[in-house]
Amino acid sequence: MKLPIAILLAGAICCAEPSRPVASYDIKASLDPKTHIITASEELTWLNDSPDTVSTLQFHLYMNAFRNSQSTFFRESGGQLRGDKFKGEDWGWIEIRKMQTAGGADLTKGLRFIHPDDDNAEDRTVAEIALPQPVMPGETLRLAIGFQTKLPPVFARTGFRKDFHLAGQWFPKIGVWEKAGFRFSKQGAWNCHQFHANSEFFANFGNYRVELTVPSNMVVGATGEQIAKAASAAAGTGTYTFQQDMVTDFVWTAQPGYLREERMFLADRETTQAEVAAAARLHGIPESEARLSDVKMIALVQPEHREQMDRHFHALRSAIKWFGLWYGRYPYKTITVLDPPHGAEGAGGMEYPTFITAGTMYKLPPESRTLEEVTVHEFGHQFWMQLVATNEFEESPLDEGFNTYSTAKIMDRVYGGIGQLPLKFFGVNVYSLLKLPLLRDESMNRAGYVTQPAIDDMLRQAWQYYDGSSYSLNSYMKMSVTLRTMENILGADVMARIMRSYHQRWRFNHPTARDFQAVVNQVSGKNMDWFFDQFFFGNRLLDYRVGDVTSVQRKTPIGVYEKGGKTVTVTKKQGEEQDKKNDDDKKFKKEYLCTVKVRRMGDAVAPVDIVIRFKDGSTEKRAWDGEYRWVKYTFIRGSEIDWVEVDPERKYQLDVNYANNSWQDRYQVEVSAGWTGNLLFWMQNLLLWATSLA
Amino acid sequence: MTSMQAISGASRRVASRKLMVGIYWAFHTALAAMVALPLMGAAVSVLSHSRYATEIMRGFDVMWLFEALSASRNLPSPMVLPLFLLALLLAVKGGVFLNGGAVKLLVHDEIGYSPREFYEGCGRNYWRFLRLMLYSLFFYGFALAIGASITKAAGKIWGEGLEERPLVFAGYLKNAVQILLCGFVATAMDYAKVRLVADDSRQSLRAAFGSVRLAWKNKGTVMGVWLVLLLLWAAATLVYVQVANRIQAVTIGSILALIAWQQLYVLSRVWLRMTSWGAAAELDPVLRPRQMPPEETAPVLVEVAAGPPVLEAGAEAEPEAGTQQ
Structure with a gap:
């Protein structure tokens, strides 16, 4: 598609109306720091924005995932997550003490636990309540809920450690009523998944107002803006009120020891006029729309990580800027980054609306950008998960994978990738000392992907992947590599328009992968269904390789020929004599019969470019549709083939083997000698250590 | 004798037996x-x-590394690990064997290097040193246990x-503690080897405990040698890394230069290993003076008739008393 049309289409797509707040919460909660119990009252306002009459309600009670070892979360995770293990001493739970309608009808006794995902009768993370009167289309329901939540020790995202508290998934949260035609729904029904080891987000947008009462020595951070603070000297408590509209969740933290710092992201200072103009030009939008807005950045950092404060802010600034310029301005006024303390690392690397948790360590070397990567990635979830609120349970790659793709682009652009791994001995940066190779995000994503490229379909329900590793690989790396491949096929500018169009079209909404596919086809002007069928919805393996390559000098033809109306016979001996003469004749121009075979080793079919270079410097290019298992090209040339390369621009990052994508005549003696020498050296040293004990 | 004197003497001993260093290097290579x-x-x-x-x-x-790892998973049998373990086993056994010859030549300074002397020492000391190595595991285990207890205590406190x-x-x-303790054990075991060779003893267990006691008693001198050698190793490593990082190994010439530099470093490590034994050999007689045998009474000179006894034809030897015909 020509550029202006693409821009027009992108512009047309970006103007869809945002959805309305469906589930809004007004919560008053107080924390007992000794028992780690939160006692709260919640007023839920739920809008039935469907044409259906709804007679039941379903709620997430996710803290019950930590109630016992028989919950679905525990069965799936084995009581550990990302290396952090549950010690089995202190459990978490949530109890609804009271639930009544605005009319005063008590619903508490009608509450029953359901298990829509796995029939696990022991799981209490989803509850259903039958309403005395159904909620009619367009009607608003108000419920008053009294509840208590006991936080578990932190090992999986949420909980406490000593006086550190992170309350995520802590309140009764209503499920999503999906009317017919909404996402995959064929008829109106609740979408309310149990709490699983590998997924937790899918909710309607709503307005939140939360009052938190905690001991007065605690520093508090939460989703949204703090609009009020009151202290009670008698009770020794402080009450903080936070408010945020149009978000899908609410999280908060309290700990006495935080270093709290606020800095402003000033849009006009952080972005240049040229950058804004370039974004506007690329996306065909007015500069006023491309311009970003100011954001208050808040960091809550552990005292022993004091020197990392600047790094968090720098990462946040970079993320706000580039996510904003690429996909649309960050619409909220605040972003808070929390640095969990030692022992609460399980709470790190998490995303909640306007609130993220970091991942770092004591004296992290500045050359290691893992801190920045976590902060940028978690901020990215504000765009992929929060603003474009896909269903993480059913299509986790749409948030983790899209975000991994975006994170890699920012990290590689701003920091040159992750850089070094934090490898230290007595505080000395060994990685730097040994000059080990610097790591780029894009490379790391593909490195992860090639380990198990086709173990599962990329898009599956999060708890139905082969194992945790397959979940991670498909949700994060494979989607990132798939999007990068698509970018290489369509071009960077077209891909940038696709991503922004998709984001803008579905901001404050709940798309599926099919919706993304529609945007891709529309904005690119190409039918990319072949790509989606094989790589998004299937698990085809892509592997092209150079097969046999030969360059054979042509000999004098022998046998019986018709020449000038006469029959001429060239004997084998005559032929050999002629060949010898030709070899001795320096003016004789040799000819070679050159053949190249390229093979498709995987089951994925994709058009691919092939370049054949001859030793005289000439080049042949071929485009192969990849339909059959192999293709053969034959040339008669004055020189031999120097090298052959399939997919020379390396468009297909999905290709599982780059090494076999090319062939060259020259043997790479440097690789053999250099690498063997290096390995020999390391083995010698290892054995010397072993024999020094002998 | 100071630590530096011991190291200096040891260096001289090693320097006069360069072929032995070469054998050790070739074995590991x-x-x-x-x-x-x-x-x-x-x-x-x-x-x-x-x-x-x-x-x-x-x-x-890094992508290639993962591609290669992924491809290797499809091989019929992952042969790398067994091969590595076999090499490790051979290294330990072969190391014990070669140590016997090396320590012998370093202890007996008067014997120059010759294959016969060297391999005679290897064979003679093999089982003694092998037993010693097995006993040393107890001491290394003790050192590691102390390290683990520090970790455990720190975990309990903080x-x-x-x-x-x-x-x-x-x-x-x-x-730090673990390195120090392992260094102490390794050094004590060097003294044990020297003791076994110097005394031509088979008492490996006694040598192990005796040497630990000796090293503990003279820890200043003994660990002084260890510390100097450790610093020399650290310096050699630092110099190696700095130079190696500067070599852009992309052409054959530069690759060969890097390989040569790497092998020089490996040789320096072998040299330091032998210097450690040499220093133990220097210090052993000082720290553990040999018990001299009791003085024998001075021989009494007896006048002997010059020349052999004259035997006459027909004479028969008298039977000794108590013997029966």
Whole structure:
């Protein structure tokens, strides 16, 4: 598609109306720091924005995932997550003490636990309540809920450690009523998944107002803006009120020891006029729309990580800027980054609306950008998960994978990738000392992907992947590599328009992968269904390789020929004599019969470019549709083939083997000698250590 | 004798037996090649005619490593680990064997290097040194247990806290203590080897405990030698790393230069290892003076008739008393 049309289409797509707040919460909660119990009252306002009459309600009670070892979360995770293990001493739970309608009808006794995902009768993370009167289309329901939540020790995202508290998934949260035609729904029904080891987000947008009462020595951070603070000297408590509209969740933290710092992201200072103009030009939008807005950045950092404060802010600034310029301005006024303390690392690397948790360590070397990567990635979830609120349970790659793709682009652009791994001995940066190779995000994503490229379909329900590793690989790396491949096929500018169009079209909404596919086809002007069928919805393996390559000098033809109306016979001996003469004749121009075979080793079919270079410097290019298992090209040339390369621009990052994508005549003696020498050296040293004990 | 004097003397002993250093180096190199060559053969066969190799030579790409690992999973049998374990086993057994010859020549300074003397020492001391190595595991285990107890204690004191810093510093302390203790054990075992050779003894267990006691009693001198050698190793490593990092190994010439530099470093490590034994050999007679045998009474000179006794024809030897015909 020509550029202006693409821009027009992108512009047309970006103007869809945002959805309305469906589930809004007004919560008053107080924390007992000794028992780690939160006692709260919640007023839920739920809008039935469907044409259906709804007679039941379903709620997430996710803290019950930590109630016992028989919950679905525990069965799936084995009581550990990302290396952090549950010690089995202190459990978490949530109890609804009271639930009544605005009319005063008590619903508490009608509450029953359901298990829509796995029939696990022991799981209490989803509850259903039958309403005395159904909620009619367009009607608003108000419920008053009294509840208590006991936080578990932190090992999986949420909980406490000593006086550190992170309350995520802590309140009764209503499920999503999906009317017919909404996402995959064929008829109106609740979408309310149990709490699983590998997924937790899918909710309607709503307005939140939360009052938190905690001991007065605690520093508090939460989703949204703090609009009020009151202290009670008698009770020794402080009450903080936070408010945020149009978000899908609410999280908060309290700990006495935080270093709290606020800095402003000033849009006009952080972005240049040229950058804004370039974004506007690329996306065909007015500069006023491309311009970003100011954001208050808040960091809550552990005292022993004091020197990392600047790094968090720098990462946040970079993320706000580039996510904003690429996909649309960050619409909220605040972003808070929390640095969990030692022992609460399980709470790190998490995303909640306007609130993220970091991942770092004591004296992290500045050359290691893992801190920045976590902060940028978690901020990215504000765009992929929060603003474009896909269903993480059913299509986790749409948030983790899209975000991994975006994170890699920012990290590689701003920091040159992750850089070094934090490898230290007595505080000395060994990685730097040994000059080990610097790591780029894009490379790391593909490195992860090639380990198990086709173990599962990329898009599956999060708890139905082969194992945790397959979940991670498909949700994060494979989607990132798939999007990068698509970018290489369509071009960077077209891909940038696709991503922004998709984001803008579905901001404050709940798309599926099919919706993304529609945007891709529309904005690119190409039918990319072949790509989606094989790589998004299937698990085809892509592997092209150079097969046999030969360059054979042509000999004098022998046998019986018709020449000038006469029959001429060239004997084998005559032929050999002629060949010898030709070899001795320096003016004789040799000819070679050159053949190249390229093979498709995987089951994925994709058009691919092939370049054949001859030793005289000439080049042949071929485009192969990849339909059959192999293709053969034959040339008669004055020189031999120097090298052959399939997919020379390396468009297909999905290709599982780059090494076999090319062939060259020259043997790479440097690789053999250099690498063997290096390995020999390391083995010698290892054995010397072993024999020094002998 | 000071530590420096011991090291100086040891260096002289090693320097006069360069072939022995060469044997030690060749042994480790051969075993390392046993693992490195097949492994690299498999890796390089994929890349030897690939243009990707040129890219990787310019800047190593971690993606290739994962591609190779992924591809190796499909091999009929993962042969790398057994090969590595075999090399390790041979290294330990072969190391014990060669140590016997090396220590013998370093202890008996008067014997110059000759293959006969060297291998005689290897064979003679093999079982003694092998037993000693097995006994030394007890001491190494003890050293590791102390390190582990530091970690455990730190975990108890600070593990439940909200700060990582004390645990990081406890980790430094644990590493330092463990290195020191392992160094002490390794040095004591060097003295045990020297003791076994000097006394031509088979008492490996006694030598092990005796040497630990000796090293503990003279820890200043003994650990002084160890510390100087450790610093020399650290300095050699630092110099090696600095120079190696500057060599852009992309052409054959530069690759060969790097390989030569690497082998020089390996040789320096072998040299330091032998110097450690040499220093023990220097210090052993000082720290453990030999018990002199009791003085014998001075021989009494007896006048002997000059020349052999004259035997006459027909004379018969008188039977000795108590013997029966």
